[in-house]
Amino acid sequence: MEVLCREYWHANQEGSGPLLAATISPIAPPNYLNRLDAIYGDTNAASISRDISYSLTKTANAAIQYPNPEINSWTEIYSAYWYAIGAILAAEHPTTKPDWTKVYEAWKDVANTVIKGYSGGVLEAWTLPVLYTAGKHLRAFAIKADENARASGGDTSFNAGGLQEDIAGDFGKNEKLEDAARVINRMFTLCISDRAPLEESRKWGLYYTTNLLFKTYFKLNSIGLSKNILRALSASKTDTPTLEAFPRSHIVTFKYYVGVIQFLEEDYAQAEENLTSAWHMCHRSATRNIELILTYLIPTLLLTRQQLPSSRLLSLYPSLGSLFAPLTLAIRIGSLSAFDTALAEGEHEFVKRRIYLTLERGRDICLRNLLRKVYLAGDLDEEGKRNTRIYVKDFAAAIRLGESGASGEGMDVEMDGSAGENNDEVECLVANMIYKNLMKGYISRERGIVVLSKNGAFPGTGI
């Protein structure tokens, strides 16, 4: 126990939250790989609490006053930690079947004793990283426990009725993570409800705990719950430090999740702001995080600014390149068939990332580019002005070509037969373009032409 207790006093002496948090880490540091074994082997269940309390007192530099609430709190935390280590070592033992549920439950005790330390006013704000470590690993262990339960699956069907089986099964599959969400929510409440002056307030833990909740809700597919957190944050805005005053890791993570939430709610203007800001501020060597931010920023900018990632940007992140390059190329050249192919081929990945529906709206941009090409292919008059009256059948031909793909096979046949019908459809598409302000002009049905605006026929595209 002396190792643990010395670490404890050292962290206190330094006033270092991260060092203190490291004392309850469930992962051994690289420079002390058998730390967990050493702590666990040092005592037993019968004397754990007495041992810790004694060691904490003994290793202190100064005389300890009794009763000492801090020693009591940490005795509780470290006792829970000791039990958790036991469960972790058992789970990681190569010859036994890992029981992550047990690890989760043991770690939940750690989290609860930590929460108790804060709610009782014993743990000060500088120790917040302890809360973070407790919460972070609680979530991770919950995920493992649920995976474990799902893998061993099926044996929980006490509900033989059949009808309710699906619901019960669905509900049970993230049991521990849902439980963890409640505990983390209490951590969030601990932070938001602290009325202490800002310098010593737990309000500094607000964004870390918020981010942890966001991650948890996303994993649970209950993204809607994030809205409650955002509401609570905005309600306490007046007595919370501004977001900019927090560490960058908290800010970037927060802006990423808020941006994604807004993206999913189709509030693209706000999403653009938050995701752009997250991208700019992100640590430049955090490649994976930058990729994740861009995964949402790319579809967002496609809609808000009709911009596409350059090949230079995509080449910096190969995984984004394979995700977006085919679609990007299709949009740029206005090939509807290439667009449809790219969307269909990427469907699985797009749906998984929840960007499919937004990307699908990029088809309008693709079509705009195609129609724009028809306009650009038109003749110039004597004054060098481009012809703004375009036959619907020209657009129809372009769309047919765009949709049929690069090979011209069989197109002539189609052209003869269905031209009339097609023109109605094409008029509909053009009307839609005009309605969405991607094109300016009107359709003259009697004459079968589209009359484009003389200035800015395709707004924002330089013509």
Place this chain on the structure above:
Amino acid sequence: MSAAADGSGPTAKATTATTTDTSTTLKDQQKPAAALEEDDEFEDFPVDDWAPEESEVPPGQEGGTTHLWEESWDDDDTSEDFSKQLKEELAKVKGQK
């Protein structure tokens, strides 16, 4: 999920001697409980905070990102296959008028 996140990173090098000492027994070859996080999840940053210049796009340099984004259309693609086909197609339609 790295131990560095817990503040022990900077000391890792100075104490490598301990590592070799302690890793001799079989029991010590315990793997860190890594890979708990899912692939698609926003990762924990290895550091809590960093200098503005260590950001992907440091403040004041936002203008330098313009080459990373392009307009969604391309006017310099006359040589590209699809555009060529489109021109031919339009010429064909014209011939029918």
